[in-house]
Amino acid sequence: MMWAGLLLGLGVYALFGLAPAVAQAVISFTNYTALPGAPVNNVGFSNYTSMLTTERPGFMSALVATVVFVVAVTIGQNAVALLLAHRLQGYGKMAAVGRVLVFLPIALGVTIVGLIWILIFDPREGPAASFLGAFGIHSAFFGANKWALPLVILVQIWQNAGFSTLIFIGGLRAIDPQIYEAAGIDGVGSWQRLHRITWPLLAPAVTVNILFAVVGSFTLYNTIYVLTDGLNGTQTLGMLAFNAAFGSTEANLGYGAAVTVVLFLLTLIVAIPLMALLRYRERYLWTAR
C-alpha cells in the first residue's frame, strides 16, 4: 500500500512536473506549432540565435522590461513590507486587523486585483483619472507607454506586499526579547538597537523575502496578462513566451519554449549567486556587529 501511494505520487510528479520541463527544452529546438498536420522539424539553435537578431526585435526590450520589473518589485515590495511589519508585529487587535488587510489582495487573487486596478485607472471614467486630472495630469495609464510599466510594478507590489510582511513579522517575533532587555540595561539607544540587534537578526527573513521576490517577479506573467496583455512596454520575458506561443499574432511554440528556457536559466544565474551573497550577508552582519 505504501509503495502504491509513493509510486502514484511520484508518477504524477514525473508526468506533469519533470516531463514538461524536459519537453520544454526539446520543443525549444523545433518549429512546433500544435497546428494539426503541420510538420515538426528540428531547427537546431535557431530559436535561440534569433533572439539576438532583428528577426525577433521583441526579445531585447522584453529582457530590459524584465530586469526593470524584477529590480523595482524586489526593492519596492521589501521596503513596503518592512514598514508594514514594523507597525503590524504587535499582539494587539489593531495589528491583527492590519495583518488581515495586507493579506487580502493575495486572497482576492490576480484576476480580481487586476480588474479592480483597471477600474481605478480607467482613463475616462476611473477615479484616478479625475483625481490626477485635477492636477493637470491626463494619461491613458495602462494604455500609455510612460505609465504602463510603473503601474504594473505598483499593482504587483500592492498584491504581494502582505506575503513579505508576514515573513518579516515572523522574523521580528523570532528575536528573543531578552536580547533587547539586556541592551536596555546597557543603555543602548534606539538607533543602536536597530543597527546592532534588529537588522542583523532579521537577516534570514530578508534573505527569504528577497529570493521570493526575485524568483517570483522573474517568472511572473499572469498579473501582466490581466493588466496590459504585455502591451505598452510591459512585455516581460514570461509574457513574451506566452504571446509567442498562444498570442493573436503567432503560434510559435518552439520559440516560446526557447524564451521560457532562457528565462529559467536567467533566474538560476541570478538567484543562486544572490542566495550565496545573502547567506554571506547574514553571517557578516552578525559577526561585524
Next chain:
Amino acid sequence: MMRNPRLVGGAAMALLIVILFLLPVLYAVMIAFETPSHFLTSPMTPGSPVVSNFGHAWSGADLGTELINTAVYSVSAAALSTILGLLIAFPIARRLVRRFSAVYATIVIGLFLPFSVIPLFAEARLLGLYDNRIGYIILHVEPGLPLAVVLLTAFITAIPLELDEAAWMEGAGYLRYLTKVVMPLTRPALLIAFLYGLLGVWNDIIGPVVLLANPSLFPVTRGIYNFYGSNTSAWTYLAAAIVIVSLPVVILFAVSQRQLIRLQITGSVKG
C-alpha cells in the same frame, strides 16, 4: 494613552494601511451599488444604492456555472495534491525508501521549475486532458505537490517513531494509520498545502486560456475576465461581478485565517 506621540504616529500609520489596502476594494464595492449614469457623472462619490447591477452581472457573465467550476477545480486539485504529497512525504520522512534523500532532492527541484504551459498544452492534447474537467483538474495537481511534500516531510519527521510501532506495526493498515494518526498530527501542514493548492488554481489565468476552449468549462476568473473584455465600459456591472466572485473567497479567507491562527497557537503550546 493617545497623548503619547509615538502611539499617535502608530495610529496614523495603521490608518494609512487601511486606506492603502482597503480603499481600492471598497471603491469597487461602492461602484457595484451605483447606477451606471451616476457613475458616469460623478465616479468619486457614492449615489443612492441600487442592486440591479448584480442581476446584470449574474446573467451576463454566467457566474453561477463558473463559480461551481472554480470550486470543483480548485478543491479537487488542491485535495489531490495534498493527499499525494502525504503519500510521498511519509516514506521519505521515515526513510523507508532507499535513496530517500535523492528522491527528496528531485521533489525540491520542482519548487523552482516554471509552470511549463507550452509542453503541458502539448501533453494535454496527447493524453486527452485538453478541454475537459477531469483533465483540467489533473493538470493542476502537480504545481502544489512539491511544497506539500516539503512541508509534510518536516512535520512527519517530528512525529515520534514509537507511534508507528504502536499503531501501524501492530496491524492497523497503512492508509488507516495515515488517516487516524499522521493526518491529525500534521493538520497545520495539510491545511497550508491545501490552501496553497487552492490559491494556485485560483490565480491561474493562463491555464484556462490555454487548456480550455468550451465556455461552459471556464473557471470564474476566466469568465469575469471575458466579461470585462466584452463590457469594457460597463464598470458598474463589472464591479458587481467582482463583488459576487470575491465574496466566497473572502469568506473562506476569513474562516481559514482564524483556523490558521488557532493552529499556530496550539502548535506553539504543544512545542
